[in-house]
Amino acid sequence: xxxxxxxxxxxxxxxxxxxxxxxxxxxxxxxxxxxxxxxxxxxxxxxxxxxxxxxxxxxxxxxxxxxxxxxxxxxxxxxxxxxxxxxxxxxxxxxxxxxxxxxxxxxxxxxxxxxxxxxxxxxxxxxxxxxxxxxxxxxxxxxxxxxxxxxxxxxxxxxxxxxxxxxxxxxxxxxxxxxxxxxxxxxxxxxxxxxxxxxxxxxxxxxxxxxxxxxxxxxxxxxxxxxxxxxxxxxxxxxxxxxxxxxxxxxxxxxxxxxxxxxxxxxxxxxxxxxxxxxxxxxxxxxxxxxxxxxxxxxxxxxxxxxxxxxxxxxxxxxxxxxxxxxxxxxxxxxxxxxxxxxxxxxxxxxxxxxxxxxxxxxxxxxxxxxxxxxxxxxxxxxxxxxxxxxxxxxxxxxxxx
Numbered sequence: 316x317x318x319x320x321x322x323x324x325x326x327x328x329x330x331x332x333x334x335x336x337x338x339x340x341x342x343x344x345x346x347x348x349x350x351x352x353x354x355x356x357x358x359x360x361x362x363x364x365x366x367x368x369x370x371x372x373x374x375x376x377x378x379x380x381x382x383x384x385x386x387x388x389x390x391x392x393x394x395x396x397x398x399x400x401x402x403x404x405x406x407x408x409x410x411x412x413x414x415x416x417x418x419x420x421x422x423x424x425x426x427x428x429x430x431x432x433x434x435x436x437x438x439x440x441x442x443x444x445x446x447x448x449x450x451x452x453x454x455x456x457x458x459x460x461x462x463x464x465x466x467x468x469x470x471x472x473x474x475x476x477x478x479x480x481x482x483x484x485x486x487x488x489x490x491x492x493x494x495x496x497x498x499x500x501x502x503x504x505x506x507x508x509x510x511x512x513x514x515x516x517x518x519x520x521x522x523x524x525x526x527x528x529x530x531x532x533x534x535x536x537x538x539x540x541x542x543x544x545x546x547x548x549x550x551x552x553x554x555x556x557x558x559x560x561x562x563x564x565x566x567x568x569x570x571x572x573x574x575x576x577x578x579x580x581x582x583x584x585x586x587x588x589x590x591x592x593x594x595x596x597x598x599x600x601x602x603x604x605x606x607x608x609x610x611x612x613x614x615x616x617x618x619x620x621x622x623x624x625x626x627x628x629x630x631x632x633x634x635x636x637x638x639x640x641x642x643x644x645x646x647x648x649x650x651x652x653x654x655x656x657x658x659x660x661x662x663x664x665x666x667x668x669x670x671x672x673x674x675x676x677x678x679x680x681x682x683x684x685x686x687x688x689x690x691x692x693x694x695x696x697x698x699x700x701x702x703x704x705x706x707x708x709x710x711x712x713x714x715x716x717x
Contacts, residue, residue, distance in 0.1 A: 363407050364392040367417065376421065379432065383424040383492065384417075390488040394463035416485065423489055430528070434628065437494035439471035439567050440487065445478040460484040469660060470497050473567055477517050495628075495639060496657060499569045502539070502626075503529035539623045543571060544598035548611040549578060551586035558587060561608050565591055570601060592619075624651060631680035635662040638677040652681055 362370075371384050392403035399406070427433065442457045449458065457465070457472070461484045465472050468491035475481070506528045513522035550558075562573045572592040580586040589609070593601050595618065602614040624643035631638055639658040643651030654677035663670045 363405065364388060365404055367408060370417070371421070376425070377428065380421065380424045380428050383427075384421045387420050387424075387485075387488050387492045390464055390467065390492055391460070391484055393467065394460045394484060394488070397463050398459045420485070420489060423493065427493065433528070435494045436500070437470075437490050437497050438499070439473055439497055440465055440482050440490070441473050441475055442482040443477040443479040444474050447480045456480045457482060458484065461487045464488050464491050467491070467664070469657060470494075471567060476519055479515065479517070496655075499571075500527070500529075501571070503527075503531060505529050539625060541621050541623070542595060543592050543619055543621055544595045544601075545617045545619050546591040546593065546598060546602055546605060547615045547617075548589050548605055548609065548613065549580055549586055550589060550610055551580045551582075551584040553587065553610045557609060558589065561589070561605075564608070565601060565604065568601075568604075569593070569597065628655075629684075631677055631684065633662070633673065633676040633680050635666050635668065635673050635676060638662060638673065638680070640677060640681060654678065654681075 367388050368385050371381050371388075374381065376384075388408075389403070391408070392406045395406040396403040427435070442461070445456050446453045447456055447458060448454075456479070457474075458480065461480075461482050462472075464484055464487040465482075470491060508528075509526045511524040511526075513524075515522050558575060562575070565573045570591050570593045572590075574590050576588040576590065578586050578588045589605065589611075591601050591605065598616055602616060605611055605614050624645055627642045627644060629640050629642060631640055637658075639655040641651070641653045641655055642649055643653075654674050659670055659673045659677065663673045666673075
């Protein structure tokens with residue numbers, strides 16, 4: 316990729332001494348500014364989205380890396396454009412336009428390409444709080460562009476007590492584009508682990524980014540079996556706001572599932588049965604959180620055996636772009652197929668169409684992959700029959716074991 320003459324070529328991310336999703340050229344203990352509209356770059360070179368896209372597309376990178384890198388910058392441009400009230404094409408990138416930042420973004424895409432383009436999972440975004448000094452003045456953390464990136468992706472976000480910006484717009488865009496889904500590490504066996512360390516000392520947690528290369532857990536011939544803890548408590552005097560907050564917190568902390576069931580309790584009071592599924596070794600932790608966070612005076616705990624279908628992931632092409640589809644396998648038999656909600660939702664938002672239309676398009680694409688005729692819903696809701704037409708699946712054999 317050609318190096319513009321107004322930037323030094325010897326400042327890739329590797330010279331920072333670590334690799335992480337924070338590709339800005341500044342000392343990590345200092346405050347900084349982000350992408351800016353034209354004329355606010357503080358005298359440093361500024362490039363708009365079209366310039367960066369042309370630079371990437373004209374490079375000798377392979378097509379997959381080019382498209383992924385452009386997609387990351389596109390997310391940034393959409394977010395910054397929305398914040399500043401201008402079209403994405405008019406957004407000028409000051410720090411992100413620097414060569415080392417482009418190398419960081421491209422480097423992440425190249426790394427995935429060299430690893431065979433594995434599926435990417437990510438935990439929830441965790442940002443700090445307080446304010447950061449930007450070119451536009453003091454901004455709240457998370458900064459507006461970061462929030463826009465995360466909101467567009469529909470990714471989970473929490474805040475910790477650190478009074479710093481821990482998620483930048485660039486880091487958020489990288490994860491939002493590369494991660495297929497967000498959730499706990501489950502059903503996978505770690506193979507290799509890498510860490511990137513930051514220079515700033517945080518009070519409540521280590522300043523590091525961890526990447527884990529993992530493979531699906533090998534399951535028995537008729538499905539995967541495991542054991543989970545089931546925690547239950549009945550509540551008739553707890554605010555719905557508290558229950559909603561509790562559900563988000565428990566799921567964010569790694570609970571396998573949390574759900575509420577309406578029940579009729581003693582003294583003829585309507586109430587809620589709160590049920591939490593979690594790994595057995597974490598049952599005590601979650602039980603304590605239930606009695607601390609709610610009005611519960613006790614929590615019931617039982618153990619339950621589970622039979623889980625082996626889960627694979629395929630991608631089907633639709634008029635709204637590629638859609639992830641979850642498949643459930645019992646031994647050698649595929650017994651479930653379901654378009655992934657997050658993938659459908661993102662496509663629906665991107666194209667401005669109803670979610671059900673994207674869902675129906677994914678089901679029709681699935682029917683084309685079947686060797687036999689399959690009835691699928693049309694956009695009008697009626698069923699139609701499609702025959703196999705030789706359309707092949709782009710990605711096969713993907714499994715998360717969840």
